[in-house]
């Protein structure tokens with residue numbers, strides 16, 4: 001929606017007003033005057049200041065010094081650009097008689113008015129649009145005493161207004177001239193001006209007695225029709241010079257002028273009513289009385305319809321016209337509240353429409369396949385991959401955690417056992433029975449075991465009692481099991497079978513005896529205790545490290561779980577969005593398909609109809625040919641008959657002449673004979 005542009009233009013004071021200061025307006029010597037600036041007008045009482053209720057604001061306000069060029073630039077130039085682009089446009093001048101409407105629309109040689117400037121601009125702008133081809137037509141009509149006259153013909157025929165779906169409201173039979181240059185239009189305008197009704201009144205020596213509507217129809221199509229889908233733009237520019245409202249008492253009109261004045265005032269009153277209604281708020285608008293006059297009917301699209309509209313309200317500055325000027329300003333204020341809804345007017349043939357729809361469908365299809373939904377699918381895929389990776393990672397961490405836990409438990413268990421043993425060692429005596437303890441642990445190492453300082457020795461219970469093969473004395477059996485061996489040696493698994501098979505030191509009875517008698521012992525109990533304590537400390541350290549690792553792993557595990565659940569959430573949201581988009585696009589596609597099918601049906605129907613019409617035309621042409629031939633033959637017959645007739649006529653004539661001569665001869669001879 002777009003508001004109508006409204007400007008007020010004060011003409012300069014008349015010569016009479018300039019000579020008689022009591023009549024003057026701004027700068028004159030009257031009681032009241034109009035005070036104006038760029039956008040505002042207010043009435044001032046010279047003695048009492050601003051007159052209440054007489055303040056108005058508009059898009060533009062022009063004083064008597066403003067040129068037509070300035071008025072055109074402010075209100076019409078953009079309108080012309082829009083018309084060339086396919087929008088309808090209307091500019092009209094409204095105001096009391098002799099306030100400068102015709103001067104604003106037509107201007108003078110030194111300062112051409114809106115119409116000549118618009119004509120030139122239309123051609124210039126069209127020339128600049130290299131990508132389009134233009135066809136411009138003009139017409140010129142007047143509404144005189146509520147009758148429509150074509151100003152470009154002299155046949156005096158009264159034209160009628162019609163309305164159709166395709167053309168909207170139009171004047172039937174109005175002559176439209178195709179024009180190629182501004183000069184051609186000016187010639188037509190001159191012709192129209194000569195036919196227009198002017199008359200002299202007390203207020204204006206050349207007063208317009210009719211409303212005139214100069215119309216330019218701008219039709220354009222793209223030079224490259226493949227891109228545009230063959231659409232043709234058709235826009236209408238109306239440039240309207242209204243007749244001025246008048247007070248009979250001031251114009252001194254009588255007779256014909258009086259009658260004209262009544263029609264003028266009535267149609268302007270209806271225009272005012274239409275503007276009033278349109279300026280009201282939406283719901284109160286109700287019925288808009290466009291049909292009450294020919295003027296409002298023709299200007300219907302410009303008043304609250306599909307057009308961009310500019311109104312120039314002209315006003316007389318003199319104090320004696322204050323009431324009329326106030327009326328004009330009130331009209332202008334209401335017009336400022338009227339909104340139009342202009343849109344580019346495109347005409348599409350069935351084929352072009354179909355082509356355009358197909359292009360639209362194709363574009364939508366591409367969008368559906370590519371763009372957003374494809375992007376979403378990729379996001380979903382990526383999220384799935386990430387989720388899968390994080391699940392694997394989580395499993396791996398869970399396994400590590402489990403192993404750490406097991407290790408910790410084993411270590412704890414081992415620690416307790418070591419502690420127990422330590423306590424046992426402290427309380428044990430250094431009796432000779434404990435000869436076996438004196439055997440160096442180095443001797444117990446298996447040949448295949450890794451050389452780890454303070455490494456544990458494994459033994460199998462089944463060998464423990466076998467003196468020949470057991471590498472460990474009986475009282476040291478099972479100090480480490482297979483699992484413990486593996487864990488403590490960080491996965492370095494010695495060949496435990498080999499371990500089991502390694503022949504131990506032979507327990508020689510004499511050696512045992514010697515040992516029993518030998519004193520002191522090779523290794524006292526304290527170093528062993530120390531070694532065990534050292535073991536304990538190292539196991540504890542390992543345990544603590546393992547705890548720390550365990551906690552870190554648990555933390556990592558938790559983080560991964562969180563990541564995983566947020567990924568799951570993202571994934572399901574993306575899925576939902578993708579589904580929604582797919583459904584939406586599918587619905588659009590279905591809708592377009594339905595429209596396309598309907599259009600195709602229409603098209604084939606139109607084709608059939610065109611074909612039927614072509615056949616009929618062909619038949620008629622043939623019939624016409626036959627008829628023409630018959631007519632030719634008849635004409636020939638007629639010629640022959642008329643020749644025969646004329647021959648017979650000639651013969652009859654000569655016969656008649658002969659008989660007449662004979663009769664006269666006879667009469668003469670008979671007369672002579674009968675004379676005495």
Ligand SMILES: Nc1ncnc2c1ncn2[C@@H]1O[C@H](COP(=O)(O)OP(=O)(O)OP(=O)(O)O)[C@@H](O)[C@H]1O
Pocket residue numbers: 010011012064095096097098099100101102103104204206207208209242243244245314
């Ligand atoms: N802005 C202007 N500058 C100079 N002269 C002007 C201006 N406006 C109007 N005039 C002069 O005032 C006179 C009346 O103007 P015009 O005929 O345009 O009035 P009008 O509103 O069309 O009157 P009507 O409704 O009777 O046809 C003319 O002589 C015109 O040249």
